Amino acid sequence: MSDDEHESKPARDRSQVTIIDIARMAGVSKKTVSRVINESPLVREETRKKVKEIIAETGFTPNPQARALAFRKSFLVGLVYDNPSPQYVVNMQRGILDTLGDTAFQLVLRPCDRGDENYRERVRSFIVQHKPHGIILTPSVSEDETLAEILREEECDYVRIASLELDVPSRSIRTHDAQGAEMAAAHLAQLGHKRIGHIHGPKTFRSAHERLSGFRSGLESYGLELAPELTVEGAYTFDSGVSSATRLLNRRDRPTAIFAGNDEMAVGVYVAARKAGLRIPEDLSIVGFDDTPISARIWPPLTTVRSPIREVGRAAADLLLKRGSGSENLEELQSFQLELIVRESTRSV
Structure with missing residues (x-):
């Protein structure tokens, strides 16, 4: 084939590259490529690196809608809270976003009022409509066992942050x-x-x-x-x-x-x-x-x-993603110790 013929042959459009192509070029299964895309920890680092390099070289971009359809969930992580302290909520968001930053997941906020007798059904409606990948619950909604039961009924994954053990370790972050x-x-x-x-x-x-x-x-x-x-x-x-x-x-x-x-x-x-x-x-x-x-x-x-609020948010999001990827070894409860910071507002009498 002449050089002219080479030049006249159209290059494959990057938008046409599929996950099957990536799997073939990397010499792995489609499932492994999917795990790499979804940041699953169940992939060897060497394989992860190889797949990511091929994805970068080909310009392959996963289709969020197709992925969501495949998982029957969206790529949304919900933060459900009723905490009246704005700074607590901001720090929690920052921690969650630290974890989600390099993934396809997006954070969506769902403030609520636990004093509203209909708040649980409002949360249920949010889950049914948006089908989030999972929910992070902060105090005091995290302490509501009825709400947790609703999430289980709707098959919505969740992680609860609380000052005591309320659930199995794989669904819990504890602060002391x-x-x-x-x-x-x-x-x-x-x-x-x-x-x-x-x-x-x-x-x-x-x-x-x-x-x-x-x-x-x-x-x-x-x-x-x-x-x-x-x-x-x-x-x-x-x-x-x-x-x-x-x-x-x-x-x-x-x-x-x-x-x-x-x-x-x-x-x-x-x-x-x-x-x-x-x-x-x-x-x-x-x-x-x-x-x-x-x-x-x-x-x-x-x-x-x-109280390491940002670190707690980071850990909660990480735990939620690990649960979604089928990660094992999540039976050890994650807890955070607190520290007294002495400044100038106290003195001896």
């Missing part, structure tokens, strides 16, 4: 909230505080109960008691932090320190303290929970319990 609250209690007790207030989250959140019990237990280890009159329910919001702290600081026997159940409420305590003419930490020590960015930016910087 009680342990973190114990650290906060120990810190304030070691500074010599004896009259300590606590603003906890809503009773509908298991995390609020865990942090309250952990804080109470931590104080008891130092021979101290959390006085009922110094224990106030907040809503994990800034405004509830202001109003709750105002109640505590208006008392004649006001506390010398306050542990807030999250950083949003702790910032509210700052505002209430300054309105009352109190200096931080000279007149009032404050401890928060979560270590969100605001804790290091407010003045004085907030002492807080660091």
Whole structure:
């Protein structure tokens, strides 16, 4: 064949390259190519690299609609939450996107109100309409066993994030909230505080109960008691932090320190303290929970319990993808330890 004939022969359009072509060129099965495309861990690294190189060379682009049809699911990962702390939700999203970034999966948000008696059916409708690959549940919706049962009924995969074990390890990410609250209690007790207030989250959140019990237990280890009159329910919001702290600081026997159940409420305590003419930490020590960015930016910087929210989101998404790929060895529960970050909002008395 002459050079002219070679040149006149049309090259194959890249859009016509199929997954079967990729499998043939790589010398592997179509299923293996599919696993590589879907980031399955069940592929040897050498094979993965070879298949990806051929995909890059040919310009092959998987068809999302065809893939979704094959799996009878979309390539959406849903984040279902009712957490009133905006920063918590943002950090969780960032963590999930860290994992999804190099995959075909996209994150879709589904906020809900657990106080709405129809919220479970709204979540069900979302699942039926969008057929997500899976759902990540954060507190407190993750603590709703009825919702988890609905997801199982609809054959929708899920991962639950919670401060205690609620499900099998392959569906769970655990945070040790009680342990973190114990650290906060120990810190304030070691500074010599004896009259300590606590603003906890809503009773509908298991995390609020865990942090309250952990804080109470931590104080008891130092021979101290959390006085009922110094224990106030907040809503994990800034405004509830202001109003709750105002109640505590208006008392004649006001506390010398306050542990807030999250950083949003702790910032509210700052505002209430300054309105009352109190200096931080000279007149009032404050401890928060979560270590969100605001804790290091407010003045004085907030002492807080660091909850690795972004890392938790990353792990939850990774677990969901591994479940979808049929990965084995998921029977070990993933849990995250917390850490006390001491800054300038606390001092000895």
